[in-house]
Amino acid sequence: MQLRYWNLIGRNSGLMFFVYAMILVGGFYYKKWLDTLPANFPGVLATSIVLALVCAHAPIRTFFQRADLVFLLPAEAELGDYFRKSKRYSFWMQSVGLLVLWIICAPLYFQSTGLGTGMFFAGFAALLAVKAWNINCSWREQFIEDTLPLRFLRTTLSFCFIYFVLSRQTLIVIGACAVIMVLVAVFLFRRQAADALLRWSRILENDERQAMxxxxFANLFTDVPRLKRRTRARRLLSSLFPVRRFEEKTVFAQIFIKTFIRSDEYLGMYMRLTVIGALLAYFLNIGYFSVFIVVSVVYLTGLQLLPIWNHPFPQALAGLYPLAEQLKRDPFVQLATRLLIGQSVVLSLAAGFGTRSFTAFLIFICAGSAVGLFFSKSYIKRRIQRAA
Amino acid sequence: MNPVLSVKQLSGGYSRQRPVLHDVSFDMNAGELVGLVGLNGAGKSTTIKHILGLLEPYSGEIRISGRTIREDKIGYRKSMAYVPEMPELYEQLTLEEHLQLTAMAYHLDQKTYKERSEQLLKLFNMEKKKHWFPTHFSKGMRQKVMIMCAFLVRPELYIVDEPFVGLDPIGIQSLLDLMTDMKKSGSSILMSTHILTTAEQYCDRFIILHEGRIAVQGTLEKIRRQFGNSKASLHEIYLAVARGETQWME
Incomplete structure (x- = not known):
């Protein structure tokens, strides 16, 4: 299932190219950023905080489905082996992410401490141990009602241990921390979980969230029919787009704009990309090269707007409206055009202020709008016509 | 005059290798309420999907007021409204927006929309929930939204799939009253249902589907005569069909 989507993502979009470009550009600027860091920058502390947060986020993937709640419930007592495998799977999957993060953090860490590569492996071993401890405790939490204080405790202890190891405290301090962690696992998590019931619905919810x-992510590139969607009212923003003209032309314009505002994460995605793009464009301050930031953010946003077209609208209503296909296509292209051009204006402003040049601003806005226009009027139009 | 709906020798389903419907033919005239009855899997929903134009027939044709969907897609669609078995709503639109969009899509003017929607909201006791999102609705309320959207349009033909499940008693009565009113004003209604006692009271004619074929159709009197028991209830006849006691049909 996932492989199929990866395949589509790899072939059908410029994403892979974009990722390579980001790694190259990102690596270059990361290095530059490290060189400008003051000597007293708390690199170890920062690294420990990030790593501890990632270690403490230890959801357990059980691959349960709704129906399992009915059919597997009676077999709960016999599922111990299965759950052990779930824990092991979750541990290894999350360890991969942890390794990647550790590799990314390593330059900062080694620059701050001036230690040798031996510490890289020692550090990773410590991270794996903390991850394993977190997975184990996180499983116990599946039996416990109020997990907030426990999760807080887990995060704090993880941070302490990682920080002690990375800042090379004495073995006694590290050992003491480890003993506390074991005691907490046994006497707090295990004891509390021992006489409680497995909270199936929470496990299911967690699992669905992880699958989602x-x-x-895959839905950005292709239509994923099984995606469950969430809605937010966003009353203030929606009230800016009431039904103004009672006409057939505005039916799908309304549906698309309300979908964009209220559904899922379209609006959130748009805002996030715009803000991140604007910050990058302003602070990186790479002169005329900012045009690449503007263009690539507009392109990425365009990609993310495409799924609105495939958003599952109720067939009994939208599927049967007596409206020509044209009346659905045009409003969508129009909405995409407006959003992308609006975004290029914001990004160009930020980049223009960064370079303090009006000419640069004009170049940015022209390039951004051109990409936005091309993307919506040509690319999107072709994509949705092919889909129809 | 053309019948409002005419289904001729329709065969169809989801895969050509295993069609669900075989040679289904029936007509509906203006002002008729026809009950479509059959067991689960008898082909009721498939028939409805074909009429809506959501499935392509393998053979045979369906005409609404004399035209097929190929001849005039928009006109065909505009002449009917559909209440599905499982209410499907836009999770991201409020109740009022559902009504507005339906009205716009079917070319209602603002004044008509206002009149009809107010009347419907009152009838189904949903006035206070105009700005709610479907996530906060129960199955019955979602069903009411679908019903209101359909009856807002006042088309020639209503297609109503199992509308009573989940509705409260007042909702059921309101729906029945609405259907009676629409019939009087000349609309036709094709209603699929399992609630046979209600169907018996309100439907003018019945089509009993069994394993993808029309087992028997006509008014209750005609079916009773054929069945050979003038006092038999629809329930008894239906059970006989479902159990395969079909010798009386020929």
């Missing part, structure tokens, strides 16, 4: 994360 990937599907939502």
């Amino acid at each position: 994360q990937f599907l939502r």
Whole structure:
């Protein structure tokens, strides 16, 4: 299932190219940023905080489905082996992410401490141990009602241990921390979980959320029919777009704009990309090269707007409206055009202020709008015509 | 005059290798309420999907007021409204927006929309929920939204799939009253249902589907005569069909 989507993502979009470009550009600027860091920058502390947060986020993937709540419930007592495998799977999957993060953090860490590569492996071993401890505790939490204080405790202890190891405290301090962690696991988590019941619905919810994360990502590139969607009212923003003209032309314009505002994460995605793009364009301050930031953010945003077209509208209503296909296509292209051009204006402003040049601003806005226009009027139009 | 709906020798379904419907033919005239009855899997929903134009027939044709969907897609669609079995709503639109968009899509003017929507909201006791999102609705309320959207349009033909499940008693009565009113004003209604006692009271004619074929159709009197028991209820006849006691049909 996932492989199929990866395949589509790899072939059908410029994403892979974009990722390579980001790694190259990102690496270059990361290095530059490290060189400008003051000597007293708390690199170890920063690294420990980031790593501890990632270690403490230890959801357990059980691959349960709704129906399992009915059919597997009676077999709960016999599922111990299965759950052990779930924990092991979750541990290894999350360890991969942890390794990648550790590799990214390593230059900062080694620059701050001036230590040798031996510490890289020692550090990773410590991270794996903390991850394993977190997975184990996180599983116990599946039995416990109020997990907030426990999760807080987990995060704090993870941070302490990682920080002690990375800042090379004495073995006694590290050992003491480890003993506390074991005691907490046994006497707090295990004891509390021992006489409680497994909270199936929470496990299911967690699992669905994790499955959705990937599907939502894949949905940027292709239609994922199984995606469950969420809605927010966003009353203030919606009230800016009331039904103004009672005409057939505005039916789909309304549906698309309300979908964009209220559904899922379209608006959130748009805002995030715009803000991140604007910050990058302003602070990186790479002169005329900012045009690449503007263009690539507009392109990425365009890609993310496409799924609105495939958003599952109720067939009994939208599927049967007596309206020509044209009346659905045009409003969508129009909405995309407006959003992308609006975004290029914001990004160009930020980049223009960064370079303090009006000419640069004009170049940025022209390039951004050109890409926005091309993307919506040509690319999107072709994509949705092919889909129809 | 053309019948409002005419289904001729329709065969169809989801895969050509295993069609669900075989040679289904029936007509509906203006002002008729026809009950479509059959077991689960008898082909009711498939028939409805074909009429809506959501499925392509393998053979045979369907005409609404004399035209097929190929001849005039928009006109065909505009002449009917559909209440599905499982209410499907836009999660991201409020109740009022559902009504507005339906009205706009079917070319209602603002004044008509206002009149009809107010009347419907009152009838189904949903006036206070105009700005709610479907996530906060129960199955019955969602069903009411679908019903209101359909009856807002006042088309020639209503297609109503199992509308009573989940509705409260007042909702059921309001729907029945609405259907009676629409019939009087000349609309036709094709209603699929399992609630046979209600169907018996309100429907003018019945089509009993069994394993993808029309087992028997006509007014209750005609079916009873054929069945050979003038006091038999629809329930008894239906059970006989479902159990395969079909010798009386020929």
